[in-house]
Amino acid sequence: MSELAHPLQHFIRPNVTSTTNCPGCGNGIVTQAILRAIGDLSMNLDDFVFVTGIGCAAWIPSPFFNADVLHTTHGRPIAFALGIKMGLPGKKVMVISGDGDLAAIGGNHLIQNARRNVEMVVICLNNGIYGMTGGQAAPTTPVGLKTATTPYGTFENPFDISRLVIAAGASFVARWTTYQSRQLTATIKKAIRKKGFSFIEAITQCPVQFGKKTGSGSAVQMMKEYKEKSVPVKEASGLSEEELQGKIVVGELIDKDKPEMVEEIMKMKKRASGEAQ
Ligand SMILES: Cc1ncc(C[n+]2csc(CCOP(=O)(O)OP(=O)(O)O)c2C)c(N)n1
Numbered sequence: 001m002s003e004l005a006h007p008l009q010h011f012i013r014p015n016v017t018s019t020t021n022c023p024g025c026g027n028g029i030v031t032q033a034i035l036r037a038i039g040d041l042s043m044n045l046d047d048f049v050f051v052t053g054i055g056c057a058a059w060i061p062s063p064f065f066n067a068d069v070l071h072t073t074h075g076r077p078i079a080f081a082l083g084i085k086m087g088l089p090g091k092k093v094m095v096i097s098g099d100g101d102l103a104a105i106g107g108n109h110l111i112q113n114a115r116r117n118v119e120m121v122v123i124c125l126n127n128g129i130y131g132m133t134g135g136q137a138a139p140t141t142p143v144g145l146k147t148a149t150t151p152y153g154t155f156e157n158p159f160d161i162s163r164l165v166i167a168a169g170a171s172f173v174a175r176w177t178t179y180q181s182r183q184l185t186a187t188i189k190k191a192i193r194k195k196g197f198s199f200i201e202a203i204t205q206c207p208v209q210f211g212k213k214t215g216s217g218s219a220v221q222m223m224k225e226y227k228e229k230s231v232p233v234k235e236a237s238g239l240s241e242e243e244l245q246g247k248i249v250v251g252e253l254i255d256k257d258k259p260e261m262v263e264e265i266m267k268m269k270k271r272a273s274g275e276a277q
């Protein structure tokens with residue numbers, strides 16, 4: 001009997017035969033969405049440089065993608081991505097990492113590069129916790145949740161990362177959960193084509209750390225909750241803050257055209273060299 005190959009198998013490094021993800025982890029759904037988007041656009045992995053930090057989510061491009069990947073230090077993938085975009089402006093640069101990596105230790109790189117509107121796609125897998133290191137509170141953890149570092153419950157207000165990135169100046173920001181994997185794929189395609197800083201927040205289940213602490217338990221239960229809590233952005237615009245409590249606003253939250261930093265630098269270099277002659 002011939003073996004059936006997965007349609008995305010050609011994107012995976014041939015020597016990778018197992019996964020670091022726990023059963024039920026949402027990372028697999030987001031991985032598929034990214035690779036399907038690239039395949040649907042008839043692009044190949046050589047068109048990209050992938051950059052990642054440290055955490056469970058950071059294990060997505062490295063080791064899985066058969067591509068150029070920089071697996072960098074905790075919180076620094078966007079800084080590396082900026083360097084790559086400056087040096088290789090023809091490449092698509094995609095950062096894939098977790099909420100802790102991008103919004104806690106890496107928070108300043110996130111907002112500064114959204115402000116600069118540097119062309120890159122940033123996919124933030126937001127599971128509301130530090131998954132890989134044992135379930136510590138992240139800046140996305142809901143108030144009151146008992147975690148490894150907050151045994152009496154968190155008292156810090158969580159970030160709404162997408163709103164933070166919009167306020168910082170990104171040209172494209174969207175949010176979906178793993179329940180809406182088709183919409184997530186379509187949005188990733190749009191983000192890849194976009195000129196400017198494109199940020200996608202993928203709300204994803206970590207049944208092992210987050211699910212255990214909330215009592216949601218299984219991945220299936222967590223995804224059911226995503227389905228029930230999701231409100232499309234259009235509908236949300238007619239609801240009050242109180243009505244939106246506990247809901248997840250999903251969809252493309254902002255899509256603007258504005259000057260992109262690397263292109264502006266190139267134009268400035270041209271002008272400066274013309275003036276010097
Ligand atoms: C400078 C530094 N501080 C702390 C750590 C430990 N550390 C590694 S991953 C991580 C949190 C990862 O959380 P997140 O980015 O949300 O990824 P997840 O595992 O949830 O996917 C931490 C605190 C580290 N590796 N380096």
Ligand code: SF4
Pocket residue numbers: 020021022024025026027056057127131132205206207208209210
């Ligand atoms: S700890 Fe959570 S985020 Fe990490 S692989 Fe397991 S389920 Fe996924």
Ligand SMILES: [Mg+2]
Pocket residue numbers: 055098099100125126127128129130131138
């Ligand atoms: Mg996390």
